[in-house]
Amino acid sequence: MQNKKSTLNNRERSQGKSLFAKHPALAISGLLVIVLIITDLLSGAIFIPFDYNAYRCPDPWFHHGLLPNQDTRAQWGGQIYPFTTNSLGFRDGVVREVNPAQPPQKYLIMGDSFLEGVGMVWEETVAGILEEKLTDSGTAVYNSAVVSYSPVFHYLKLKYLIEHEKFIPNRLLVFIDNSDPLNEITYREFKPWYENRTKKLLHAIKRFLYRRSYIYYSVSTLIRAGSANPITDQWNRKMGGSLLDETEKEATGFINAFPLWSHDRTLYEKWGRQGLTLAVENMTRLMRLCKQHDIDVTMIIYPWPTAILKRDMLNLQVDFWQRFANEHQAGFVNLYPPFINAGHPEDIVRKYFIPGDVHWNSEGNSFVASHILLHIQRR
Numbered sequence: 001m002q003n004k005k006s007t008l009n010n011r012e013r014s015q016g017k018s019l020f021a022k023h024p025a026l027a028i029s030g031l032l033v034i035v036l037i038i039t040d041l042l043s044g045a046i047f048i049p050f051d052y053n054a055y056r057c058p059d060p061w062f063h064h065g066l067l068p069n070q071d072t073r074a075q076w077g078g079q080i081y082p083f084t085t086n087s088l089g090f091r092d093g094v095v096r097e098v099n100p101a102q103p104p105q106k107y108l109i110m111g112d113s114f115l116e117g118v119g120m121v122w123e124e125t126v127a128g129i130l131e132e133k134l135t136d137s138g139t140a141v142y143n144s145a146v147v148s149y150s151p152v153f154h155y156l157k158l159k160y161l162i163e164h165e166k167f168i169p170n171r172l173l174v175f176i177d178n179s180d181p182l183n184e185i186t187y188r189e190f191k192p193w194y195e196n197r198t199k200k201l202l203h204a205i206k207r208f209l210y211r212r213s214y215i216y217y218s219v220s221t222l223i224r225a226g227s228a229n230p231i232t233d234q235w236n237r238k239m240g241g242s243l244l245d246e247t248e249k250e251a252t253g254f255i256n257a258f259p260l261w262s263h264d265r266t267l268y269e270k271w272g273r274q275g276l277t278l279a280v281e282n283m284t285r286l287m288r289l290c291k292q293h294d295i296d297v298t299m300i301i302y303p304w305p306t307a308i309l310k311r312d313m314l315n316l317q318v319d320f321w322q323r324f325a326n327e328h329q330a331g332f333v334n335l336y337p338p339f340i341n342a343g344h345p346e347d348i349v350r351k352y353f354i355p356g357d358v359h360w361n362s363e364g365n366s367f368v369a370s371h372i373l374l375h376i377q378r379r
Contacts (some may be wrong), residue, residue, distance in 0.1 A: 181275020
């Protein structure tokens with residue numbers, strides 16, 4: 001009887017003990033983990049800079065794009081500007097739900113950073129200006145352009161929009177420039193991949209940690225800084241896993257070479273020919289897709305500052321895409337003559353481009369938009 005009472009008393013004393021008393025090592029370890037997490041998150045809130053690229057994301061269908069329904073800030077160079085996207089992940093003037101069936105007349109812009117409008121508020125971009133000019137006519141303008149897009153992503157994105165979002169534009173405005181061949185080579189191995197809930201959840205966790213955890217942010221930054229090949233490894237080929245704007249890591253030598261391959265035989269043979277071949281294959285796929293869905297296509301080609309300074313009016317790039325457009329019965333707008341004939345080369349660059357940058361300033365965007373409007377009126 002005494003033994004039974006003793007056992008009961010021991011059980012009661014054991015049940016009355018705290019977790020710390022029962023498992024001191026485990027309790028201390030748990031407490032340390034909690035302190036570490038709190039310290040890490042507090043450090044992240046203090047030391048992690050604002051992520052001006054948080055609206056960019058990998059995409060299983062077209063490699064990388066923009067998160068839908070974002071109202072945030074973006075940064076280009078020293079310029080910080082408002083950045084909003086709509087429900088389809090297009091840059092837009094406001095956050096809004098896009099009805100794929102409305103309005104009946106829809107123009108879709110496809111291009112890279114020039115047409116995304118880096119450094120510019122929405123109203124100063126080509127898309128924003130066209131939207132303002134065409135709204136009264138019952139035409140909606142949508143901008144699917146994203147940094148480092150080229151024909152491969154124009155095709156894949158339009159295919160996705162048609163098949164999955166049931167979004168079919170009446171007219172497609174596709175902008176082509178000298179950076180496309182290199183982008184085609186960089187992403188030549190990308191293939192759309194199946195996205196499941198697990199992958200989406202893992203990416204959401206990684207994004208949260210990158211923006212909140214100072215430890216995760218620091219380690220990720222060190223890994224990217226040590227990348228052996230910043231051109232081809234800046235985005236994971238399959239998932240587009242980089243959370244940073246890839247243009248931050250492009251090599252200066254390649255940027256300077258973009259406008260030159262079309263008339264420099266050495267650069268053309270080195271990578272221009274291969275990139276152009278890939279671009280043609282993807283543009284041909286795009287044209288077939290547009291023909292299937294009765295989408296009118298206009299191709300627009302424009303010069304970089306280097307081409308303007310060299311007064312490179314007619315080069316391989318211009319001649320090639322002019323013939324391509326004619327063969328596929330597409331509209332064609334050549335902006336080389338309007339830019340190059342606008343005055344003295346150095347004055348043109350100062351007037352239409354962001355200082356120290358290759359992208360258009362507000363006047364440059366307006367200049368381009370005015371020529372697109374002229375073409376639309378004629379066509």
